[in-house]
Amino acid sequence: MILVLIDHDRGELDPLSLRALTSARALSSDVHAVVIGKDGAKVATEVGEYGAQVLHVAVNSDLTDYAPMASGRALLQLVNELKPEVVLAAGGPRGNEQLAHLAAFMDLPMAAECTTIKIGNPHEVTRARWAANIFEDALVHSDLLIASVLAFSVEPLQVGGSAEVKEFEVKLEPADTLVKVIGRASESKGGGVSLTDAKVIVSGGRGVGGPEGFGILEELAGLLEGTVGCSRVVTSSGWRPHAEQVGQTGTKVAPDLYLACGISGAMQHIAGCKNSKTIVVINTDPEAPILAYADYAIIGDLHKVIPALTAAVKAARG
Numbered sequence: 080m081i082l083v084l085i086d087h088d089r090g091e092l093d094p095l096s097l098r099a100l101t102s103a104r105a106l107s108s109d110v111h112a113v114v115i116g117k118d119g120a121k122v123a124t125e126v127g128e129y130g131a132q133v134l135h136v137a138v139n140s141d142l143t144d145y146a147p148m149a150s151g152r153a154l155l156q157l158v159n160e161l162k163p164e165v166v167l168a169a170g171g172p173r174g175n176e177q178l179a180h181l182a183a184f185m186d187l188p189m190a191a192e193c194t195t196i197k198i199g200n201p202h203e204v205t206r207a208r209w210a211a212n213i214f215e216d217a218l219v220h221s222d223l224l225i226a227s228v229l230a231f232s233v234e235p236l237q238v239g240g241s242a243e244v245k246e247f248e249v250k251l252e253p254a255d256t257l258v259k260v261i262g263r264a265s266e267s268k269g270g271g272v273s274l275t276d277a278k279v280i281v282s283g284g285r286g287v288g289g290p291e292g293f294g295i296l297e298e299l300a301g302l303l304e305g306t307v308g309c310s311r312v313v314t315s316s317g318w319r320p321h322a323e324q325v326g327q328t329g330t331k332v333a334p335d336l337y338l339a340c341g342i343s344g345a346m347q348h349i350a351g352c353k354n355s356k357t358i359v360v361i362n363t364d365p366e367a368p369i370l371a372y373a374d375y376a377i378i379g380d381l382h383k384v385i386p387a388l389t390a391a392v393k394a395a396r397g
């Protein structure tokens with residue numbers, strides 16, 4: 080049996096988890112899912128449609144928002160009870176962190192960001208290293224395989240079933256909730272579309288010049304019903320919130336259109352956006368590394384090019 084950790088935010092499912100379910104279905108038809116945290120049971124319908132036969136819902140009054148070690152403890156309890164062959168999660172920062180806690184509790188290895196998995200003795204995996212610039216074939220010597228699936232490496236496949244919901248009571252240690260979300264603030268300035276869901280991302284780098292420069296990116300993103308992203312220089316400088324950072328230490332995205340404005344194309348940034356269907360670059364430097372990934376490029380000053388694009392979109396729409 081394959082157990083898949085489903086990530087969610089108060090019942091709103093992370094679409095990357097559906098891809099992890101699809102990976103699990105490719106390994107076995109016996110797929111269970113587990114959800115941890117407030118309102119987790121709300122994902123039951125979707126999880127069933129994507130192939131889980133059972134959704135295990137962790138119950139403890141301290142399991143509210145994200146608390147990675149507490150998740151590890153809940154997983155440990157369920158793994159000891161169900162004895163799955165494999166535990167999978169989506170290979171985002173949260174999936175990786177929760178599985179790492181499980182692996183640490185069990186004193187087992189964990190294979191992060193896999194693109195292929197073959198169950199065996201030992202298990203065989205291919206996993207992304209160095210911001211997915213290198214793919215490594217590895218053997219995992221343990222009965223239980225704990226692995227995450229590289230974001231966007233699998234297309235989600237709806238199989239049309241339904242999941243039986245089963246609750247399980249979790250016993251936590253006091254230390255399990257030392258790290259947890261204690262407050263929430265809305266950070267998105269891009270019109271409410273999250274980076275992972277957005278079909279269009281207008282992303283800005285150092286070339287934008289400062290926080291006020293993002294106004295023109297927000298306007299274009301709004302017109303295209305998309306959202307704003309950015310590079311790490313931008314978040315480190317405090318121009319935009321970390322929730323908008325694209326890349327290895329930000330969010331991995333795969334929109335239809337990724338508009339990279341004033342971004343040089345460091346490998347840590349490319350790791351987050353290279354799955355975009357179309358990449359359009361606006362950069363003053365014709366030698367910028369990001370041009371190697373561009374489907375289209377406009378060599379010019381973004382402060383002139385973006386307003387011209389916005390005006391063209393408005394004109395085209397009358």
Ligand SMILES: Cc1cc2nc3c(=O)[nH]c(=O)nc-3n(C[C@H](O)[C@H](O)[C@H](O)COP(=O)(O)OP(=O)(O)OC[C@H]3O[C@@H](n4cnc5c(N)ncnc54)[C@H](O)[C@@H]3O)c2cc1C
Pocket residue numbers: 283284285286287309310311312313324325326327328329330340341342343344345346347348351361362363364367379380381382
């Ligand atoms: C461990 C680690 C993890 C990292 N994780 C991430 C990550 O998740 N995401 C990320 O983005 N980075 C990450 N980085 C940082 C990364 O290495 C780069 O430093 C960063 O991506 C560069 O940001 P940038 O492209 O905005 O800035 P720069 O590299 O300074 O590029 C600015 C670009 O803007 C262009 N430009 C300047 N003015 C204009 C203008 N007026 N119009 C048009 N173009 C203009 C320039 O030609 C240049 O190409 C990470 C680094 C490390 C070491």
